[in-house]
Amino acid sequence: MAKNSPQDLENREIFSANLNRLMSEKGIRQIDLHNSLDIPKSTITGYVKGRSLPTSGNVQKIADFLNVKKSDLDPRFQSEVTTVVKIDIPKNTISDEEFMALPPEERKAYIGEYLDAMSKALSSLSDTIANAGGVAADVTGEQLNKLTSSMLQALTNLNNIKNKD
Structure with missing residues (x-):
């Protein structure tokens, strides 16, 4: 996928929003991520501001630190789940x-x-x-x-x- 494809831009925006929300909910600052995860400050800032997407390794580090699933942060890790619901409709319908x-x-x-x-x-x-x-x-x-x-x-x-x- 191209670096600035529409999907990439959307994924960056979603990741940024999710990261900011989770950091806010858990009272975590950018510096906390940097210090705990050994990810450069400028890289963390890029994620927070939606300028870049993390590698899968960094997504895992951040998810582990925040105690969430990778898919809670990054839409690239959301699996498509199909739920099939069996609905029993009466078969003896009449006109x-x-x-x-x-x-x-x-x-x-x-x-x-x-x-x-x-x-x-x-x-x-x-x-x-x-x-x-x-x-x-x-x-x-x-x-x-x-x-x-x-x-x-x-x-x-x-x-x-x-x-x-």
């Missing part, structure tokens, strides 16, 4: 026409089973997201909130239909 042809009691039972299955699926998804600490996905938090709200609204509507019949 609208078939549904409306059912007697009211069977419609209630069908909706009840569907609501239970979808509630479990939503709960499973929610638990997975909560436990992941960070989800590697092509959706933003706002999109996920909209999806969740939409699913909850659909479940509420189904429940209302179930209770009307």
Whole structure:
């Protein structure tokens, strides 16, 4: 990767922000890093100001000193994690026409089973997201909130239909 590629510039900015945040949280000064890690002051300053990226060896030294993972400092060490969530959606779905042809009691039972299955699926998804600490996905938090709200609204509507019949 070129020294001043857009990715390199972004990585420097992220590393600098992470380093500054962690140093502030832990009450550590640049001179503390220099004295403890035998990294030149000018090099530490370059990291702090986002002018340079550390070698993997220096990232490890700094991470060890701060008692964090390398990936907490440097985005180059973040692994891409794919979480697969199995969602059991009822397989015995029927068409609208078939549904409306059912007697009211069977419609209630069908909706009840569907609501239970979808509630479990939503709960499973929610638990997975909560436990992941960070989800590697092509959706933003706002999109996920909209999806969740939409699913909850659909479940509420189904429940209302179930209770009307």
